[in-house]
Amino acid sequence: MNDSSTRPRPAGIFTLAGRPAARVGYGMGQLTRKSESAENYTGAIALLRHALDLGINHFDTAQFYGNGLANRLLRDALGGHREEILIATKAGAAPVPGAPIPLTAAQKPHELRAAIEANLATLETDWIDVVNLRRMDYRPGLIADGDQIVPFEDQLAEMITLRDEGKILGIGLSHITAEQLRVALPAGITCVQNIYNMLDRSFEPLLDESRERNIAWVPYFPLGGGGYAGLPKVTDDPTVQDVAERLDATATQVGLAWQLTHAPNTMLIPGTSSIEHLKENIAAGDITLDHDTMRTLDRVTSSQNDPTRNPV
Numbered sequence: 459m460n461d462s463s464t465r466p467r468p469a470g471i472f473t474l475a476g477r478p479a480a481r482v483g484y485g486m487g488q489l490t491r492k493s494e495s496a497e498n499y500t501g502a503i504a505l506l507r508h509a510l511d512l513g514i515n516h517f518d519t520a521q522f523y524g525n526g527l528a529n530r531l532l533r534d535a536l537g538g539h540r541e542e543i544l545i546a547t548k549a550g551a552a553p554v555p556g557a558p559i560p561l562t563a564a565q566k567p568h569e570l571r572a573a574i575e576a577n578l579a580t581l582e583t584d585w586i587d588v589v590n591l592r593r594m595d596y597r598p599g600l601i602a603d604g605d606q607i608v609p610f611e612d613q614l615a616e617m618i619t620l621r622d623e624g625k626i627l628g629i630g631l632s633h634i635t636a637e638q639l640r641v642a643l644p645a646g647i648t649c650v651q652n653i654y655n656m657l658d659r660s661f662e663p664l665l666d667e668s669r670e671r672n673i674a675w676v677p678y679f680p681l682g683g684g685g686y687a688g689l690p691k692v693t694d695d696p697t698v699q700d701v702a703e704r705l706d707a708t709a710t711q712v713g714l715a716w717q718l719t720h721a722p723n724t725m726l727i728p729g730t731s732s733i734e735h736l737k738e739n740i741a742a743g744d745i746t747l748d749h750d751t752m753r754t755l756d757r758v759t760s761s762q763n764d765p766t767r768n769p770v
Contacts, residue, residue: 466513469718469743472725474516474674475587475628475648479544481718482743483516484509484736485678485729486528492731493531494524505733506535510543512740518546518676518727521576522553522561529580540583546649546676546727548632549573549617550592551600563594563606567616574620590630590651591617598653598684599633610638614645630676636664639673649674649725655682656692656716656758665721675723681713697758707745710735714742716755 468482484506493502506517517536519528529547536543552564552573564573574589591613594602602608617629628648631639639650650668652661654677668675682689692698693709702709717724728739747755 465511465515467515468513468740469726472674472723473672474544474546474725477544477587479516479725480513481725482514482714482740483518483725483727484514485727486517486519486532487523488729489731490524490528490531493527498731499531502531502731503535505731505736506531508733509736510536510539512736514740515542516544516546516725516727519577519581520548520551521573521580522548522551525553525555525560526576526580529577533580533582537582544587545581545583546588546590546630547574547577547586548590548592549577550594550613550632559600561600563600563602565594565602565606565608565613567608567612570613570616571620574625578625585624586626588628588630588648589617589620589626590632590649592632592651593634593638595633595635598688610641614642618645632678634664636661636667639664639667643671647671647673649676651676651678653677653679653684653689654717655680655689656698656713656755657682657690657695659759669721669723673723674725675721676725676727677717678727680717680726680728681710695758697754701751701755705745705751707742708738710738711742711745712747712755714739715745715747716752718743719747719752720756 467480470481471478472481489502493499517532519532549570550565551561554560554562577586594600620626630649632651654661665675679689681692683691692713698709698712702712714726730736
């Protein structure tokens with residue numbers, strides 16, 4: 459039975475690709491890495507269905523997560539609820555199974571199209587709500603070189619064509635600069651995905667631009683860490699831990715609640731393979747951080763301007 463209208467929406471809603479979405483969503487990366495066995499696959503299906511029951515309707519995936527495994531999990535768990543959920547995926551990289559870094563740049567327009575077609579096939583859906591064009595102009599992550607250095611405008615043109623064909627509903631941008639966002643605005647942008655957290659606010663100008671344009675801001679590594687990126691963890695910060703103790707919350711919840719309070723267009727996509735952690739993440743949307751607490755947390759930062767990036 460479709461009871462989506464009665465489900466809560468964690469942390470309220472923000473519009474994504476023209477539809478209301480819970481501000482606390484779900485990212486598929488971590489779950490995929492832990493779901494290769496048959497037993498773990500079954501557990502992952504149950505977790506995703508539980509996430510839907512708890513009100514999450516925004517799921518962020520990628521064809522290169524496990525070479526299609528993330529999409530198969532979503533399909534098998536929630537394929538019968540396609541009208542209820544918003545699926546966001548990425549284009550700009552392709553999977554390389556078994557390699558030390560299991561993906562490679564795929565920035566050319568025809569490769570963007572191939573990525574979207576692959577997502578449509580593994581998800582077994584006729585459309586994708588949002589596709590984030592993932593650029594590779596600066597670290598962390600892969601840097602495009604050789605013939606993978608593709609004009610941004612050529613990529614946008616292909617994304618617009620795919621939207622016109624009805625294969626995607628909304629165009630998102632990932633790992634971009636504020637200038638690239640300004641260039642893309644005439645195309646109609648629904649969201650921006652960049653690294654951003656309490657300890658790394660290099661992209662504050664890009665967040666400000668997105669907020670002013672009413673564009674969803676979907677930070678990745680919202681608590682720092684981030685594996686290959688080697689970022690400091692928000693949850694290790696003493697101030698964050700002190701606030702968490704005072705509020706009878708966890709440091710994870712304080713880090714996520716700060717994001718939600720800091721900007722009303724923020725939409726979070728924390729991932730987990732644990733139902734306990736899933737509930738913990740969702741509960742972050744119920745935490746109220748008063749003005750004084752926000753001022754305290756706003757003073758916590760280790761990287762206002764990372765010189766390895768070009769955020770303007």
